Amino acid sequence: MKKKIGLIVNPVAGMGGRVGLKGSDGKKIHKMALALGAVPVSPKRTCEALNVLSGIQTKIELFTYPAEMGQDEAVLCGLSPNVIGSIQKGKTTPGDTIKAARDLEKTGVDLLVFTGGDGTARNIYDAVSDRLTVIGIPGGVKIHSGVYAANPVKAARLIIDFVTSPSKIALQTAEVMDIDEEMVRQDKVSAKLYGYMKIPYERGLNQSSKAGSNPKDEMFQDEIALDVIHNMDPKVIYLVSAGTTTKAIMDKLKLEGTLLGIDAVKNKQLISADLNESAILQLLAREPETPFNIITTVIGRQGYIFGRGNQQISPAVIRRVGKENVIVIATINKILSLNQEPFLVDTGDPELDKELEGYIRVTTGFGKQHIYNVSS
Numbered sequence: 001m002k003k004k005i006g007l008i009v010n011p012v013a014g015m016g017g018r019v020g021l022k023g024s025d026g027k028k029i030h031k032m033a034l035a036l037g038a039v040p041v042s043p044k045r046t047c048e049a050l051n052v053l054s055g056i057q058t059k060i061e062l063f064t065y066p067a068e069m070g071q072d073e074a075v076l077c078g079l080s081p082n083v084i085g086s087i088q089k090g091k092t093t094p095g096d097t098i099k100a101a102r103d104l105e106k107t108g109v110d111l112l113v114f115t116g117g118d119g120t121a122r123n124i125y126d127a128v129s130d131r132l133t134v135i136g137i138p139g140g141v142k143i144h145s146g147v148y149a150a151n152p153v154k155a156a157r158l159i160i161d162f163v164t165s166p167s168k169i170a171l172q173t174a175e176v177m178d179i180d181e182e183m184v185r186q187d188k189v190s191a192k193l194y195g196y197m198k199i200p201y202e203r204g205l206n207q208s209s210k211a212g213s214n215p216k217d218e219m220f221q222d223e224i225a226l227d228v229i230h231n232m233d234p235k236v237i238y239l240v241s242a243g244t245t246t247k248a249i250m251d252k253l254k255l256e257g258t259l260l261g262i263d264a265v266k267n268k269q270l271i272s273a274d275l276n277e278s279a280i281l282q283l284l285a286r287e288p289e290t291p292f293n294i295i296t297t298v299i300g301r302q303g304y305i306f307g308r309g310n311q312q313i314s315p316a317v318i319r320r321v322g323k324e325n326v327i328v329i330a331t332i333n334k335i336l337s338l339n340q341e342p343f344l345v346d347t348g349d350p351e352l353d354k355e356l357e358g359y360i361r362v363t364t365g366f367g368k369q370h371i372y373n374v375s376s
Contacts, residue, residue: 002058002059002060002061003059003060003061003110003111003162003163004060004061004063004107004108004109004110004111005060005061005062005063005109005110005111005112005113005159005163006062006063006064006101006104006105006107006109006111006112006113006132007046007062007063007064007065007070007073007074007081007113007114008064008065008069008070008097008100008101008104008112008113008114008115008120008124009042009043009046009064009065009068009069009070009073009114009115009116009139010042010069010092010097010114010115010116010117010119010120010123010139010140011040011042011043011068011069011092012040012042012092013041013042013115013116013117013119013120013139013140013141014040014041014042014045014116014117014139014140014141014311040068041139041348042115042116042137042139042140043068043072043073044348045115045137045138045139045152045348046070046073046115046137046139046152047073047076047077048137048151048152048153048156048350049113049115049137049152049153049155049156049159050073050074050077050079050156051077051156052153052156052157052160053077053079053156053159053160054077054078054079055160056159056160056163056164057078057079057080059163059164060163061082062074062079062080062081062082063081063082063083063084063104063107063109064081064082064083064084064104065083065084065085065087065096065100065103065104066083066085066086066087066089067087067089068089068090068092069087069092069096069097069100070083070100071083082107084103084104084107085099085100085103094119094123097114097116097120097123097124097127098123098124098126098127099127100127101114101123101124101127101128101132102127102128105127105128105131105132109132110133110162111132111133111134111135111159111162111200112124112128112132112133112134112135113134113135113136113137113155113159114134114135114136114137115136115137115138115139116136116139116140117138117139117140117141117142117143118140118142118143118144118145118176118177118178118179119140119178120136120139120140121136121145121147121148121176121177121178121197122176122178122194124147124176124197125176125194125195125197128197129195129197130173130195130196130197130198132197132198133162133171133198133199133200134147134197134198134199135147135148135149135155135158135159135162135199135200136148136149136155137149137152137155138150138151138152138155138207138307138308138346141309141311142178142179142308142309143207143210143308143309144177144178144179144209144210145174145175145176145177145178145209146174146175146177146199146206146207146208146209147174147175147176147197147199148206148207149205149206149207150204150205150206150207150344150346151307151344151346151353151376153350154204154205154206155205157202157205158200158202158205158206161200161202162200168202169200169201169202170200170201170202171198171199171200171201172198172199172201173196173197173198173199174196174197174198174199174201174206174209175193175195175196175209176193176194176195176196176197177192177193177194177209177210178192178194179192204341207302208301208302208303209301209302210299210300210301210302210308217244217245217331217333217334218248220331220332220333220364220365221244221245221248221331222248222252223365223366223368224245224248224249224329224330224331224363224364224365224366225248225249225251225252226252226366227363227365227366227367227368228249228295228327228329228363229249229252229253229268230366232265232268233291234266234267234268235290235291236266236290236291236292236293237264237265237266237271237283237287237290237291237292237293238264238265238266238292238293238294238295239262239263239264239275239280239292239293239294239295239313239317239321240257240262240263240264240265240295241262241294241295241296241297241310241313242258242259242260242261242262242309242310243259243260243296243297243299243309243310244259245297245298245329245330245331245334246295246296246297246329247259249295250263250265250270253265253268253270255269255270256270256273257270257273258273258274260309261273261274261275261312262274262275262276262280262310262312262313263275264280264283266290275312276312277311277312277313277314277316277317280312280313280314280317281316281317281320284317284320284321291325292320292321292325293321293325293326293327294313294317294318294321294325294326294327295327295329296310296313296326296327296328296329297328297329297330297334298328298330298334298335298338298343298362300333300334300337301337301338302344303338303341303342303343303344304343304344304345304346305326305328305343305344305345305374306318306345306346306347306356307344307345307346307347307348308346311348314347314348315347315348315349315352318347318352318356319352323355323356326356326360327363328343328360328361328362328363328372329362329363329364330362330363330364331364332364332365335362335364335370335372342372342373342374342375343360343372343373343374343375344374344375344376345357345374345375345376346376350376353376354376356374356376357374357375357376358373358374359371359372359373359374360372360374
């Protein structure tokens with residue numbers, strides 16, 4: 001018997017990332033993102049997953065919503081979906097996501113797949129609670145929830161095993177989290193647990209929910225900051241990524257850093273704050289002879305160094321700077337929280353993700369480094 005798979009795409013998810021808006025929730029932010037030149041992210045991420053499903057087309061029956069909420073992506077990837085419901089094309093809202101989930105639940109889907117970020121996960125939860133088994137394709141800016149696969153290809157692998165090899169899959173509950181985007185834009189992180197949903201789980205394929213900073217990390221963050229500052233070259237421009245560990249560097253320098261943004265520092269002075277992708281690329285173009293370094297940290301329990309909350313550091317930026325000029329910093333507690341799982345990259349460019357794989361040095365204190373593996 002064919003498995004019924006539901007698909008919902010939030011077409012505006014992730015658009016605020018590269019343009020530095022730290023989220024995509026709300027009509028106002030969507031308009032701002034478009035004005036800043038943002039392009040849709042979730043359709044491409046959805047297709048990365050759907051393209052892998054071609055081998056099981058005969059074993060699934062795909063149900064989805066019209067146009068950009070799933071139909072367009074499915075057809076583009078050679079699938080023949082059953083399209084239900086209706087939308088106002090180009091003007092989708094969170095209410096459409098909620099209605100789509102409820103309508104798909106009525107069709108009796110065995111697995112509900114959705115593309116988006118934490119806001120989308122909340123909408124799905126509001127619609128179906130824990131009644132359905134779900135899995136998210138990561139397409140948002142802030143993805144604290146544990147209901148997502150690690151990347152689109154791994155989402156596809158979970159779907160394939162759910163359909164063809166159920167013995168590989170364990171069903172478990174995962175957290176639906178979200179943060180207040182307005183607070184984030186004021187450099188304040190306010191995360192909230194909204195509930196739990198059932199997901200298919202397979203080691204190495206799922207994303208963990210984000211862990212907050214441990215209060216005991218402050219001493220280690222200070223040590224890391226001192227090490228980074230001690231080794232700063234006055235001729236290099238440092239792109240300091242988002243996070244509390246990187247923020248400690250700015251605090252030690254007595255600079256007004258951006259907790260969840262990208263700041264540029266040269267000769268221990270702030271030269272530009274809260275840069276989006278376009279501004280970073282412009283800075284790189286203005287300084288063609290100047291070496292750049294990227295300083296990034298690790299998301300606790302998830303392990304991401306690129307692709308979650310720092311999309312302003314895009315594939316184009318990383319390629320221009322060079323992977324050899326990426327400085328990774330992390331407290332020992334954050335490394336231990338990964339339970340020996342590798343650091344992860346999910347930049348949206350699978351080729352670059354492969355190039356970033358391998359062993360890297362991680363600064364964990366003053367004069368202290370570890371060697372750690374990076375995987376996509």
